[in-house]
Amino acid sequence: MKSLQVRLSLAVSAVAAVLALLVGLWSFEESFGQARERQDQRLKGIAYLFSRYPPASVRQLRSGPEARYDGGSVAVDPIEPSGSHFFKLAADVPSGYRTVDLNGEPWRVYVRAGGEGRQPMAVGQRAVIRDRVALNAGLWTAVPVLLLAPLLCGINFILVRHLMKPLARLSRDLDHRTDSDLTPLSAGNQPSEVVPMVTAINDLMRRLRRALDAQRRFVANAAHELRSPLSALTIQIENVYRLPLDREVAARLEPLRLGILRARALTEQLLALAQVQVPAPPTAAVCDVENAVRAAIEDLLPVADVRDIQIVVAGLQPTSIVANQVDLVTVVRNLLSNAIQYSDVGAVVEVAVWVSEAALCIQVKDYGRGIPVEERDRVFDPFYRIAGSRGQGTGLGLSIVKTVVERLGASIDLDWSTRTPEKGLKVEIRIPLRLGLLEQCARPLVPQLASKAALSRA
Amino acid sequence: MRLLLIEDDKMLADALRQALHDARHAVDWVEDGLSALDAARSHAYDAVLLDLSLPEMSGIDVLRELRRSQCAVALIIITARDSVEDRVGGLDLGADDYIVKPFDVDELLARLRAVVRRKSGAAQPVLSNGVVSLDPSTFEASVEGRVAVLSPREFSLLHALLQKPGMILSRHILEEKIYGWNEEVESNAVEFLIYGVRRKLGSEAIKNVRGLGWTVPRAKT
Numbered sequence: 311m312k313s314l315q316v317r318l319s320l321a322v323s324a325v326a327a328v329l330a331l332l333v334g335l336w337s338f339e340e341s342f343g344q345a346r347e348r349q350d351q352r353l354k355g356i357a358y359l360f361s362r363y364p365p366a367s368v369r370q371l372r373s374g375p376e377a378r379y380d381g382g383s384v385a386v387d388p389i390e391p392s393g394s395h396f397f398k399l400a401a402d403v404p405s406g407y408r409t410v411d412l413n414g415e416p417w418r419v420y421v422r423a424g425g426e427g428r429q430p431m432a433v434g435q436r437a438v439i440r441d442r443v444a445l446n447a448g449l450w451t452a453v454p455v456l457l458l459a460p461l462l463c464g465i466n467f468i469l470v471r472h473l474m475k476p477l478a479r480l481s482r483d484l485d486h487r488t489d490s491d492l493t494p495l496s497a498g499n500q501p502s503e504v505v506p507m508v509t510a511i512n513d514l515m516r517r518l519r520r521a522l523d524a525q526r527r528f529v530a531n532a533a534h535e536l537r538s539p540l541s542a543l544t545i546q547i548e549n550v551y552r553l554p555l556d557r558e559v560a561a562r563l564e565p566l567r568l569g570i571l572r573a574r575a576l577t578e579q580l581l582a583l584a585q586v587q588v589p590a591p592p593t594a595a596v597c598d599v600e601n602a603v604r605a606a607i608e609d610l611l612p613v614a615d616v617r618d619i620q621i622v623v624a625g626l627q628p629t630s631i632v633a634n635q636v637d638l639v640t641v642v643r644n645l646l647s648n649a650i651q652y653s654d655v656g657a658v659v660e661v662a663v664w665v666s667e668a669a670l671c672i673q674v675k676d677y678g679r680g681i682p683v684e685e686r687d688r689v690f691d692p693f694y695r696i697a698g699s700r701g702q703g704t705g706l707g708l709s710i711v712k713t714v715v716e717r718l719g720a721s722i723d724l725d726w727s728t729r730t731p732e733k734g735l736k737v738e739i740r741i742p743l744r745l746g747l748l749e750q751c752a753r754p755l756v757p758q759l760a761s762k763a764a765l766s767r768a
Numbered sequence: 769m770r771l772l773l774i775e776d777d778k779m780l781a782d783a784l785r786q787a788l789h790d791a792r793h794a795v796d797w798v799e800d801g802l803s804a805l806d807a808a809r810s811h812a813y814d815a816v817l818l819d820l821s822l823p824e825m826s827g828i829d830v831l832r833e834l835r836r837s838q839c840a841v842a843l844i845i846i847t848a849r850d851s852v853e854d855r856v857g858g859l860d861l862g863a864d865d866y867i868v869k870p871f872d873v874d875e876l877l878a879r880l881r882a883v884v885r886r887k888s889g890a891a892q893p894v895l896s897n898g899v900v901s902l903d904p905s906t907f908e909a910s911v912e913g914r915v916a917v918l919s920p921r922e923f924s925l926l927h928a929l930l931q932k933p934g935m936i937l938s939r940h941i942l943e944e945k946i947y948g949w950n951e952e953v954e955s956n957a958v959e960f961l962i963y964g965v966r967r968k969l970g971s972e973a974i975k976n977v978r979g980l981g982w983t984v985p986r987a988k989t
Contacts, residue, residue: 534821536847538777541870545783548873552790574870604936604980611934611977612986623979661979 323463330459355418361431389430396685426638450532606642653676677734769814801825815842835862842887897933916968934986
């Protein structure tokens with residue numbers, strides 16, 4: 311039971327219930343005892359009155375035993391020198407309370423002994439009646455207290471829930487935040503017990519924001535610092551290649567050129583991974599899926615041409631999703647790049663786009679070796695390479711894809727392209743459309759984007 | 769051409785100067801924004817290559833200052849930053865094109881030519897992707913010495929594709945470029961035109977990406 315609210319409610323309710331029970335028992339006990347005592351006093355009072363001022367009726371009572379008790383609550387029994395008629399008490403019985411058994415039924419009897427001209431007198435009451443009266447008295451005081459317990463529990467539950475509301479609101483606020491939303495929480499209307507927590511959380515978020523800013527700056531700086539020398543290297547080797555070269559020199563330069571290209575590709579992918587790993591501020595941008603897919607294909611068309619690989623697109627319709635265009639292009643480009651790389655010369659790579667169940671699905675299929683089922687979880691790890699793969703890649707493509715996919719709140723699924731024989735890699739990505747959000751911003755943004763795209767093409 | 773290179777990274781600047789020199793261009797190199805402004809104002813350059821991340825005065829400031837002083841020289845931004853905002857920002861301020869590090873020299877040279885041609889206002893220049901050339905004044909297209917005269921619609925099609933080699937144009941966009949507002953578009957008109965162009969220029973002249981559109985390949989590097 312993790313809920314503070316439930317625990318608090320139960321604890322307070324349990325205390326209330328136990329207290330109510332204890333108080334109920336105590337008051338029952340008290341009233342019960344007092345009621346008995348009161349009745350004893352009453353017997354004593356009646357005995358006193360009758361012995362002091364014996365009315366004629368009492369004297370008459372002496373004549374026959376039947377008339378002495380009329381079935382009422384109290385029996386008055388004068389004690390004669392020969393003993394009493396009703397309770398069958400001896401003449402010399404001493405004063406005081408006692409229990410007398412009469413025909414198998416217990417009676418509580420007070421005896422007032424004679425002397426100084428007094429008539430000795432026994433006054434009795436049926437124990438059953440007396441107990442019933444006492445019980446009634448006890449219950450009348452205990453029951454209201456006991457009835458209070460469930461009422462207290464109910465009130466307490468409502469109160470606790472009400473008082474916990476700020477906490478619930480706070481956790482809901484935190485829960486609904488996106489990864490990148492690090493704005494401080496408002497401590498303004500929080501109860502004073504919660505304020506330190508809010509302050510601590512805000513402090514944590516501030517530090518996190520600082521760390522993220524530092525990372526963002528580092529990535530930007532690294533991009534600049536790494537790309538400049540790599541550009542220089544690329545250009546320098548191209549400069550060399552423009553000279554008439556000795557065949558042996560050219561043979562030795564070729565690995566250098568390839569090495570530079572590889573370092574360049576690796577740097578680009580590393581920077582891309584670092585960039586997508588920094589949480590982006592929430593976007594309200596609308597991304598034209600057709601444009602994004604086209605941009606990715608345009609980037610890779612020359613690479614595909616070199617290996618005579620045909621890219622085939624199916625189902626591409628004008629569709630918009632809420633996402634950064636760059637993110638979508640990054641995903642499609644990396645998937646395509648992988649597909650081209652692991653395809654045989656002259657093969658086909660298929661891209662399909664469709665909308666189903668409020669999600670945009672993008673599928674990229676190649677007919678290369680595919681990824682064995684047991685490797686599919688690990689291929690998303692940075693630098694992971696399947697044993698025996700050709701290893702031209704940087705080992706980062708799928709990590710980048712996975713990171714962006716998570717950022718988009720999308721899912722990714724790997725499968726064979728063909729079942730028999732098990733061959734080729736089929737990657738399917740499902741991006742939730744977030745229709746509400748799309749409708750909100752689609753109208754003002756789409757024409758703007760379209761015109762910008764048209765401008766950049768012109 | 770006479771070029772001004774504004775680049776603070778000496779290694780990259782040296783490599784670029786060599787490459788541009790090899791391509792028969794004269795290059796002046798400065799390392800910071802103030803010298804760049806001085807140079808640009810005192811010499812008539814055909815084009816400026818501007819790195820965005822400069823010490824002290826940033827590349828964006830240099831660009832803004834140049835354009836404010838009515839200097840209309842053709843300008844290409846060289847940037848290591850690949851964020852969309854930077855590029856759009858640069859273009860909004862009057863840059864003619866941008867190129868992202870690391871880049872190939874051939875791509876830079878092609879863009880330089882394109883920008884300078886556009887700036888010089890040469891009416892309807894010859895378009896080319898390095899393989900196919902198109903002369904708007906004669907409607908003539910040529911591939912490796914083979915010359916063919918295109919029909920007006922074939923010309924519009926190839927013209928649209930050669931505007932930016934490597935870019936894939938969908939059927940819809942091509943139809944828009946080829947047909948006027950009130951013209952009826954037949955269902956397989958684009959295929960028919962492409963068939964015509966390929967027959968005249970060879971099947972490799974226009975490449976098809978099935979399901980997406982057509983493109984003329986970028987200049988081979």
